[in-house]
Amino acid sequence: xxNMDFSRKVVIRTHELEWLPSPSGGVVRKPLAREEAExxxxxxxxxxxxxxxxxxxxxxxxxxxxxxxxxxxDESGDYPAGTYLRNPPGSAHAPFSKPGCTLLVKLHQFNExxxxxxxxxxxxxxxxxxxxxxxxxxxxEFEHEHVALVKWPAxxxxxxxxxxxxxxxxxxxxxxxxxxxHYPAGTWIRSPHMSQHHPFVDQxxxxxxxxxxxx
Numbered sequence: 001x002x003n004m005d006f007s008r009k010v011v012i013r014t015h016e017l018e019w020l021p022s023p024s025g026g027v028v029r030k031p032l033a034r035e036e037a038e039x040x041x042x043x044x045x046x047x048x049x050x051x052x053x054x055x056x057x058x059x060x061x062x063x064x065x066x067x068x069x070x071x072x073x074d075e076s077g078d079y080p081a082g083t084y085l086r087n088p089p090g091s092a093h094a095p096f097s098k099p100g101c102t103l104l105v106k107l108h109q110f111n112e113x114x115x116x117x118x119x120x121x122x123x124x125x126x127x128x129x130x131x132x133x134x135x136x137x138x139x140x141e142f143e144h145e146h147v148a149l150v151k152w153p154a155x156x157x158x159x160x161x162x163x164x165x166x167x168x169x170x171x172x173x174x175x176x177x178x179x180x181x182h183y184p185a186g187t188w189i190r191s192p193h194m195s196q197h198h199p200f201v202d203q204x205x206x207x208x209x210x211x212x213x214x215x
Contacts, residue, residue, distance in 0.1 A: 001035060010189070061109065084108075086118035089204040155201070163191050168210040171188075
C-alpha cells in the first residue's frame with residue numbers, strides 16, 4: 001500500500017518522481033496513492049507515449065481523469081488537454097493516445113451510486129465568480145463530494161478554513177501556498193477530514209480541487 005492512511009496529510013511534488021512501467025508497453029506512471037498493485041483505490045500521474053494503448057478493461061468503482069497535456073482517446077472520443085472525465089462504476093473502455101498524453105488518474109474511488117458520465121472541456125467552459133477574487137469552474141458534485149477548478153489572482157489570500165470530508169488539490173499552474181509550505185505546479189496535496197489551513201498565492205495560480213470525499 002502507498003499513502004492509504006487518510007488521516008495524514010500527503011504532499012508530493014510529482015515532477016520529482018520517476019516514471020514506473022505499467023502492464024502496457026508505452027504507458028508509464030507515477031503512483032501517488034495505491035491500495036494494491038493493479039487493483040483497488042489508486043491515484044497516479046499516467047503518461048501515454050505516442051501511439052500507446054491500453055487493453056480494454058472495466059472500472060468496478062469508476063475512473064476519474066484530468067488530461068494534463070496531449071490528447072487522450074478511447075472508443076467514445078478524443079479528449080485534449082484540459083478535459084475532465086468521469087467514467088462511472090461498471091464502465092469499460094480501451095484507451096489510447098495517438099500523439100501521447102499525460103493524465104491525472106483516480107481509480108476505484110466513486111460512491112457506487114454516483115453513476116453519471118462526465119465530459120467537461122475546461123478550456124471552453126465558463127469561470128464563475130467565487131469568494132473574494134477567486135474564479136471557480138464546477139466539474140462535478142455528488143452528495144458531499146465537490147470537484148472544481150479554482151483560479152487564484154496574484155496576491156490573493158483566502159480565509160482560514162477546515163476541510164469537512166478532506167481536500168485534495170493538484171496544482172495546474174502557478175504556485176499554491178499556505179502556512180505549511182509552497183506548492184509549485186505539479187504538486188499533489190491530500191489533506192484529511194477536518195484539517196485546517198490558510199491558503200494564499202503570490203502569482204496567478206490554477207488548481208484542481210476535490211472536497212468532501214475523504215471522511
